[in-house]
Amino acid sequence: MTLFDRAKKVIPGGVNSPVRAFGSVHMDPIFFNKAKGCHLYSTDGKEYIDYICSWGPMILGHGREDLVKKAQGYLDEVLTLGLPSDVEVTMAETFTRATKTDMVRMVNSGTEATMSAIRLARGYTGRNKIIKFEGCYHGHSDGLLVKSGSGTLTYYAPTSLGVPQGTIQDTIVCRYNDLADVREKFDQFKDQIACIIIEPIAGNMGVVIPDKEFLQGLRRLCDDNKALLIFDEVITGFRTRYGSVGDYFDVKADLYTYGKIIGGGLPVGAFAGSREIMEKLSPLGGVYQAGTLSGNPLAMKIGLDTLKVLEAHPEIYEKLDRFAYELDQGFSKNLSDLGIPGKVTRFHSMLSLFFGEFDQIKSFDDVQKADTELYAKYFQGMVKEGFIMAPAQFEAIFLSDAHTEDIIEKTIQANRRVLEDICK
Template sequence: MNHQQSAALFARAMQIIPGGVNSPVRAFKSVGCDPIFIARAEGSRIYDADGNAYIDYVGSWGPMILGHCHPKVVEAIQQAAASGASFGAPTEKEIVLAEMVREAYPNIEKVRMVSSGTEATMSAIRLARGYTGRDKILKFDGCYHGHADSLLVKAGSGAATFGVPTSPGVPADFAKYTLTATYNDLAETRALVAANKGEIACIILEAIAGNMGCVAPKPGFLEGLRQLCNEEGIVLIVDEVMTGFRVAFGGAQERYGVRGDLVCLGKIIGGGLPVGAFGGKREIMERLSPEGGIYQAGTLSGNPLAMSAGIATLKLLKEEGFYARIEEKSAYFEKGMRQAATAAGVPTSLQRVGGMFCTYFQAEEVFNFADVKAETPKIFAKFFRTMLEEGINLAPSQYEAGFMSIAHSTADLDQTFEAAAKAFKEL
């Protein structure tokens, strides 16, 4: 493929934008090549500045569950834009989307809209601290909850890709209030809580860890956390920014039957526009300003473009059989990728929950961040480059999940398997 225009744009971007990108993983550093610059997208495909087409399994990092530029979502955004992009004032659309979220999540009695997942998790943690009067939080190695200071401690995602578990610029005094445990290790978590009894405001986790690939909770892990939080008066924050409306209409909490006290959402509820949200128990949410004294604000929160896109998206997701079709496509994808790897003699562990998946280049199953083999990212980088040249767009990091959309056809998947067969053989 010719990438001349992308290369020229990247060189230009490097002169004015740090690293040439506005989010680090986009720079493609961990996969050993320069990024492609996208010009447009439609359905299951994206098209770069050179006119190359790619079957897309990134989906803007998750929200494009309907595929790119779904006509009903585009129409909703256009209609909203014609009436005004932002008012900094309440609109009915905010209420409608909030009611739809509450319908899907029975533990969300009240919800506050924000503009990003980072903003949602940061605000939920502040709310938990204010509600409990405690300072410490507990998170899990390899779980990424955005780039707020207290959360950049043993984070996954881009932070893991660049080998920076604790970012420079985060004061030690902030980091000392963040405890980290091993994902899926309930005994270790209990021990940490016991050692900090009465000091932990919240436990925050991705119910399915999508920032160290795709790691599902072991049976009993979420249930154990729920019980532990009940026993110790700790707020359980379930980060469903990635999994919300993705693995089920009610997200991972519906799928596993465990409910958080607070829930963070994003990605899909914005239909591709910048949206986040956090919500939960009424007694906690009512401590938030202006009802209570815990402050949080945002000029663009609940803007009509994002609310319109979210409403249109969730209406389509509610249609009967939607998630069954996503599951069918994803199962077919899993089977085809496994067969391609086996035929090439390449050890892999393909892990999948609903329309989320990740291929690890090792035979052993991954249950936590420590399970990812050190050499895996180097092997993945070579695999990624071949797949890209074959017209398949994967996340440019071993530590990111891939995503299926309803727009992916059987022909798309079969084309992906052909590319994978070549990429596996070249390893």
């Protein structure tokens, strides 16, 4: 009996998160038991280069020796308290300084962060409706598991069983990069919209980059309609720069949600904003939010160590940007040379490889044109070459400080071999 067979007997689908199932790439999942640097080691003894990086947080690589040594010492001190600790305060000071916010509340996951930020926005504005965008994922809380029919908002449909119609009736879905669509919804639901929540760089339909004018327009619409703007930076926060990605676009949100990197690889999330808004939270205000393990000292200490390294070494971001650019150029050249239709999208150190014919990739409708079957063949080929990419077309490639120039070149060469093989 394989490990996957055993898993399926006791875990739904054999995995604890659907993206790990490898279903869209027509493979059984690969199980791993060790990681070091940018290398993963499977339970059957094979070694792979990691381009998932635990879906983003391992920006410094796996098992960085100085951080591991510190973490081992923390185990002797405390795991969790359920009570206030000094490191929570230090983390909050470091975090708010980096993100240019006034206050932060730590939670245990990105889902918790986005769910709580939306509740806070509703409590602050006294309104119920929210706007999200097709193709943007903000966790699996009921009110956010919604899609729009045919790109419109007339028909509401939950994207999961178990989500009551009443729960999603206040969720409005708009088209990414379509400011006119958002403006229309504000006119349609005047004085009813509490907030807009958006991934400022979409990472959950593959990497899709917004127009600067789009994000700036969202800011103006929120200001004009007294709604809040929430940037979901669970993926992008501290990934593309130290702090918020909003600085690239000269746009400041009212609330931000974070995760991934700020826990240094441990489960963590956060939402942050101005003092005026954040003081609406319990125990100061009437918006209730709680978590027994929120801000637990182990995650705070390991996350704080990660942020300290990133703050002290901005050259890490320069290196990751350079490597991602090299992958972008190498993959694009391979596609062109071999006559394979496809496109690489990239924002700093996040990138995606789409297969198919595209005029542009600006929205969910655009990415739906992708050839997922060709991607599945590509993924399988890269696995045989010893590389673990995202096991789905609509995810991002992540790099770490542990990747090297030599590995980047080997990746481009492997990419070409696999493309040559699948287009025979």
